[in-house]
Amino acid sequence: MPKINLLDKHISELIAAGEVVERPASVLKELVENSIDAGANIITVEIKDGGISYMRITDNGCGIDPSDVPLAFLRHATSKISSGEDLNSISTLGFRGEALAAISSVAKVEMLTKTADAINGTHYKIEGGSEVLISPSGCPDGTTIIIKDLFYNTPARMKFLKKDVSEANACAGVIDRIALSHPEISFKFIRDGKQTLNTTGDGNLKNTVYSVLGRELSSGFIDAMGDLNGIKVSGLICKPVFCKPTRNHQYTFLNGRLVRSGTVVAAVEQAYKNSAMIGKFPSFVLYLTVPFETVDVNVHPAKTEVRFSDEKRIFDCVYSAVKNALASGDTRPEIKPQTPTFNRFERMTTEQFKQTVIETQEKSTPKPVYVELPKEPIPVVNLKSPMPEFLKVSEEKERIIEVVEKPVYKPTVNVDIEKEDEEVLDVILIGEAFGTYIVAQMGDSVFMIDKHAAHERILFNELKNNSNIEVQVLLTPVTVVLTKQEYNTILNNLDILNTNGFEIDDFGNSAIVVRAVPTTLIGEDIQSLIFEIAENLQKSGKVEVEICENLFHTVACKAAIKAGTKISTTEMLELAKKVLHTKEIMYCPHGRPVAFEIKKRELEKMFGRIQ
Numbered sequence: 001m002p003k004i005n006l007l008d009k010h011i012s013e014l015i016a017a018g019e020v021v022e023r024p025a026s027v028l029k030e031l032v033e034n035s036i037d038a039g040a041n042i043i044t045v046e047i048k049d050g051g052i053s054y055m056r057i058t059d060n061g062c063g064i065d066p067s068d069v070p071l072a073f074l075r076h077a078t079s080k081i082s083s084g085e086d087l088n089s090i091s092t093l094g095f096r097g098e099a100l101a102a103i104s105s106v107a108k109v110e111m112l113t114k115t116a117d118a119i120n121g122t123h124y125k126i127e128g129g130s131e132v133l134i135s136p137s138g139c140p141d142g143t144t145i146i147i148k149d150l151f152y153n154t155p156a157r158m159k160f161l162k163k164d165v166s167e168a169n170a171c172a173g174v175i176d177r178i179a180l181s182h183p184e185i186s187f188k189f190i191r192d193g194k195q196t197l198n199t200t201g202d203g204n205l206k207n208t209v210y211s212v213l214g215r216e217l218s219s220g221f222i223d224a225m226g227d228l229n230g231i232k233v234s235g236l237i238c239k240p241v242f243c244k245p246t247r248n249h250q251y252t253f254l255n256g257r258l259v260r261s262g263t264v265v266a267a268v269e270q271a272y273k274n275s276a277m278i279g280k281f282p283s284f285v286l287y288l289t290v291p292f293e294t295v296d297v298n299v300h301p302a303k304t305e306v307r308f309s310d311e312k313r314i315f316d317c318v319y320s321a322v323k324n325a326l327a328s329g330d331t332r333p334e335i336k337p338q339t340p341t342f343n344r345f346e347r348m349t350t351e352q353f354k355q356t357v358i359e360t361q362e363k364s365t366p367k368p369v370y371v372e373l374p375k376e377p378i379p380v381v382n383l384k385s386p387m388p389e390f391l392k393v394s395e396e397k398e399r400i401i402e403v404v405e406k407p408v409y410k411p412t413v414n415v416d417i418e419k420e421d422e423e424v425l426d427v428i429l430i431g432e433a434f435g436t437y438i439v440a441q442m443g444d445s446v447f448m449i450d451k452h453a454a455h456e457r458i459l460f461n462e463l464k465n466n467s468n469i470e471v472q473v474l475l476t477p478v479t480v481v482l483t484k485q486e487y488n489t490i491l492n493n494l495d496i497l498n499t500n501g502f503e504i505d506d507f508g509n510s511a512i513v514v515r516a517v518p519t520t521l522i523g524e525d526i527q528s529l530i531f532e533i534a535e536n537l538q539k540s541g542k543v544e545v546e547i548c549e550n551l552f553h554t555v556a557c558k559a560a561i562k563a564g565t566k567i568s569t570t571e572m573l574e575l576a577k578k579v580l581h582t583k584e585i586m587y588c589p590h591g592r593p594v595a596f597e598i599k600k601r602e603l604e605k606m607f608g609r610i611q
Contacts, residue, residue, distance in 0.1 A: 021102050021103055021106055021150075023051075023161060023162075023167060023170060024047065024050060024051025024052055024055060024150060024167050024170070024171055025051070025167070025170035025171045025173070025174045027051070027055060027103055027107075027147060027150065028045060028047075028051065028055060028057070028171050028174050028175065029174045029178070030099035030103065031055075031057045031099065031103075031145055031147075032045065032057060032174070032175070032178050033178070034099065034100075035057060035059035035061055035143065036178075036182060036185065036256075037061075038059060038061025038062045038063070038142075038143065039061045039062050040059035040060050040061035040142065040185065041060065041184065041185050041186065041201060042059065042060045042185070042186045042201065043057070043058070043059045043185060043186070043187050043188070044056075044057075044058045044059075044187075044188040044190070045057050045058075045171075045175055045187070045188070045189050045190070046189075046190040046191075047168060047171050047190070047191055047192070048192055048193075049164050049192070050161075050162075050163070050164035050165065050166070050167030050168040050171070051147075051150065051167055051168065051171050052149075052150050052151075052158075052161060052164065052167060053148065053149060053150075054146070054147070054148055055146070055147040055148075055150075055171075056144065056145070056146045056147075057143075057144070057145050058142070058143075058144045059142050059143055059144075060140070060141060060142040061142050061143060062115060062116070062142075063113045063114045063115040063116070063118070063121070063141055063142055063143055064111075064113045064115070064122070064143060065115055065118075066118070066122045066136070069111065069113065069122050069124050069134065070124070070131065070134065072100050073100045073101055073104050073109075073126055073131075074101055075098060075101040075102075101129075103147065104126045104127075104128075104129055105128060105129040106128070106150065106151050106152075106153065106154055106157070107127075107147050107148065107149060107150045107151070107152065108125075108127045108128075108147070108148040108149050108152065109125070109126050109127070109145065109146070109147055109148075110123075110124070110125050110145070110146040110148070111123070111124045111125075111143065111144070111145050111146075112124075112137060112139040112143070112144045113139070113142070113143040113144070114139050114140065114141050114142065114143075115141070116141050120136040120137065120138060121136070121137050121138065121139035121140075122134065122135075122136065122137060123135050123136070123137035123139075128152075128153045168191055168192070171191075172189060172191065172196065172197070175187060175189045175197060176197065176212045176213075177251065177258050178258070179197065179199050179208060179211070179212050180208060180209065180212055180251055180253070180258075180285055181251075181253045181256055181257070181258050182256065183199070183201070183202075183203050183204060183205045183207070183208040184201060184202075184203040185199075185201050186198075186199055186200060186201025187199045187201070197211065197212065198211065199211045199212065205235065205236060205285065206218065206221070206236070209221065209236060209285060213249065217238075217242070217249065217283065220238045220239050220241070220242030220283075221236035221237065221238055221239075221242075221283075221285075222236065222237060222238075222239060222325055222326075222329035222330060223235075223236060223325060223329060224236065224237045224284075224286065224321050224322055224324075224325035224329075225321060225325070226317055226318070226320050226321025226322075226324065227317075228313070228316060228317040228320060228321075229313045229316070229317065230290075230291065230313075231288065231289070231290050231313055231314060231317040232288070232289040232290075232317075233286060233287070233288055233289075233317050233318055233321040234286070234287050234289075234321075235253075235284065235285045235286040235287045236284065236285045236286075237268070237282060237283075237284040237286070237322055237325055237326070238282055238283040238284065239330050239331070239333070240272060240275040240276045240277075240282070240326070240330065240586075240587055240591055241333045241587075241593050242283065243272070243276045243277060243280035243281055243282050243283070243591070244280060244281055244283055245279060245280060245281070246281065247265070247281045249283035249284075250265060250268075250281070250282070250283060250284055251284065251285045251286070252264045252265075252284075252286055252288065253285075253286070253287045253288065254288045254290065254295065254306055255288070255289060255290065255292065255295070256287075257306075259306045261306060261308075261314075263308065263311045263314050263315050263318075264286065264288070264314065264318050266315065267314070267315045267316075267318035267319040267322070268282055268284055268286070268318060268319075268322050269281065269282065270319055270546075271318075271319050271322035271323040271326065272322070272326070272591075273546075273549065274460070274549060274553065274587070274589040274590075274591065275326060275330075275586075275587045275591055276587075276591040277590060277591035277592055278590055278591065280591065284322075286318070288314070288317075288318070290308075290314070294308065294309045294310065295307070295308055295309070327584075330586060332447075332586055332593075332595055332596070332597050333593050333595075333596050333597070334596065334597045334598070334599065334602075335448075335596045335597065335598045335602070424442075424443050424444075426442070427440050427441070427442045427573065427576050427577045427580055427581075428440060428441040428442070429569060429572055429573040429576060430446070432572060433448070435563065435564040435565075435566070436450065436451065436452070436563040436564060437449060437450060437451070438451050438454075438572050438575065438576050440573075440576040440580065442580050444599060444600040444601070445597050445598065445599050445600065446597075446598045446600075446603070447576070447579075447580060447595045447596065447597055447598075448595060448596045448598070449575070449576055449579055449580075449594065449595040450563075450588075450592070450593070450594060450595070451561050451563070451567070451572070451575060452560050452561055452562055452563045452588075453560075453587075453588035453590075453592050453593070453594045454575055454578075454579045454585060454588075454594045454595065455560040455561045455575065456556045456557055456560035456588045456589060456590075457556070457585050457586075457587065457588045457589065457594055458575075458578060458579075458585060459520060459555070459556035459559055459560055460552050460553060460556035460588075460589045461584065461585070463500070463518075463552040463555060463556060464548075464549070464552055469500060469501035469518050469519075470501070470518065470519040470520075471501050471503070471516050471517070471518060471519065472516060472517060472518070472519045472521075472522050473503070473515065473516045474514065474515060474516060474517065474526070477513050477514060477515045478513070478514045478526040478527060478530075479507060479511055479512070479513050479514075480511065480512050480513075480514060480526070480527050480530045480531075481510060481511045482510050482511070482512065482530070482531075482534060483510065484510055485538065486510075486531070486534035486535070486538070487510040487511075487512070489534050489537050489538050490504065490512055490530070490533075490534055490537070491506060491512075493537055493547060493551075494506075496544065496547055496548060496551065497533075497551065500518075500548065500551060500552070501516075501517065501518030501519075501555075502514065502516065502517055502518070503515040503516035503517075512530070514526050514530060517529075518555060518559075520555065520559035521555060521558060521559050524558050524559065529554070529558055532554050532558070533551060533554050536550045536551070536553065536554050537550060537551070549589075552589075553589040553590075556589060557589065557590075579594055579595055580595070
């Protein structure tokens with residue numbers, strides 16, 4: 001058996017560093033979290049060359065006492081916990097006491113720190129785990145840590161780092177996420193001499209989201225808030241129309257800590273079901289406040305994964321908060337046409353235009369050249385003699401001149417204002433585009449309505465809310481042969497199908513007999529419908545509500561008016577009225593928008609009528 005060796009201090013620290021320090025971004029995360037735990041409300045981070053050659057973190061926190069500075073760089077030295085009981089109620093971001101020790105073992109570290117009651121600060125240097133300098137120094141309250149030459153003494157680790165741009169992007173991502181977790185702290189991020197992030201630190205989440213995620217994404221967010229069974233949820237969620245094809249913009253913060261939680265994601269996405277398009281995922285920034293003793297944050301070295309003592313409480317609270325926010329805060333998507341560029345006369349008044357023309361003519365008209373003409377007697381015209389031909393004006397020209405010179409009379413039109421206001425309140429059918437989209441006007445807006453999506457949502461809502469579904473018995477029962485998996489799925493959900501308008505019997509040998517269907521499905525291909533129902537039911541969970549919703553979804557989609565199908569103007573008007581007078585009809589069960597709104601003001605801006 002090989003001999004067991006006790007590793008020396010340097011090697012054991014290098015191994016420990018591998019758990020905490022993977023790349024520059026992981027260093028920033030640990031140090032910025034220490035600044036937050038120190039009570040800082042202003043934190044500045046600067047990196048160069050992706051953070052590999054230089055990182056500086058400056059905060060205005062409580063600072064470190066001179067006698068504690070060397071201790072801070074020892075393994076398992078921390079001010080966050082003092083006994084085993086403290087692990088059951090961890091409220092700080094850092095608590096292991098490994099960050100500074102691990103970082104200093106693979107980099108050159110320099111610290112300047114001062115407490116508010118101290119006369120002088122402390123200047124401390126440590127390289128590769130070995131102390132180089134400790135001396136008093138003048139510095140402001142708080143702490144500044146400079147990291148140079150990361151992995152300078154472990155060249156093998158350097159090979160696994162990516163290009164400077166990639167490492168810098170990872171650092172920026174860390175700061176973005178931490179900034180979102182603490183809107184009350186002002187963060188600045190400087191990348192190779194250029195400031196790329198500056199949050200206000202005013203505690204307003206929307207301002208922080210705007211600074212971090214940008215205008216386009218932040219404009220689609222609405223407030224979400226909930227309080228259930230001692231768990232509080234707050235934050236922002238996106239409107240369904242702003243859902244993204246990836247989950248890259250999903251942020252969950254638990255007691256101020258960024259975490260990954262499948263429970264939270266599942267609850268949010270379940271709340272968006274039948275509102276978000278298939279293949280699109282909601283963006284959100286959610287903050288959960290739970291009792292510290294109900295969550296274990298010490299299950300992952302990077303503290304990004306947590307374990308809840310009661311997952312169902314978390315799910316229910318998040319689901320209800322998001323569902324309520326969508327019901328109250330979502331609005332119909334609006335089209336804002338891009339205003340074209342007009343020439344410089346686009347908003348001139350008549351007088352301004354006349355003055356511009358006069359000035360232009362004065363500049364372009366050449367100055368008159370005076371030529372001295374030979375002196376000849378001016379001919380005298382005898383008024384009694386006939387008028388020369390070139391001075392005569394025809395009767396037609398006289399008539400034209402007379403008409404033009406007469407003032408134009410515009411009659412005054414009396415408008416019944418009260419009657420006009422009432423007609424704004426109603427829906428006016430304008431027409432139909434491409435056999436698919438109803439064009440209607442209501443108030444100061446024009447709406448484009450997808451008639452299939454609108455009818456599908458109406459049928460879906462009726463199926464969900466109506467316990468007495470009209471059933472039509474088929475003249476000839478339809479036998480459908482299924483695969484084993486489809487057959488088992490139908491039989492397992494037979495009670496639900498029969499309760500919701502179907503009459504289906506087991507025919508044996510993977511076959512079923514359909515004897516009746518909901519009235520809305522008369523005329524549809526029953527065999528194809530059963531195949532689709534079986535496929536969708538296979539994707540459902542075990543909860544009856546989810547199974548029913550998938551069934552209603554399939555039925556509504558099959559029974560709804562198809563794009564290109566001709567319907568009467570009366571039917572179009574009734575459909576438009578139902579959509580525009582019912583707030584709940586905004587998305588089809590697939591999550592596609594039912595209607596888009598174009599405000600009169602936006603049209604007038606597009607045509608240059610207003611600014």
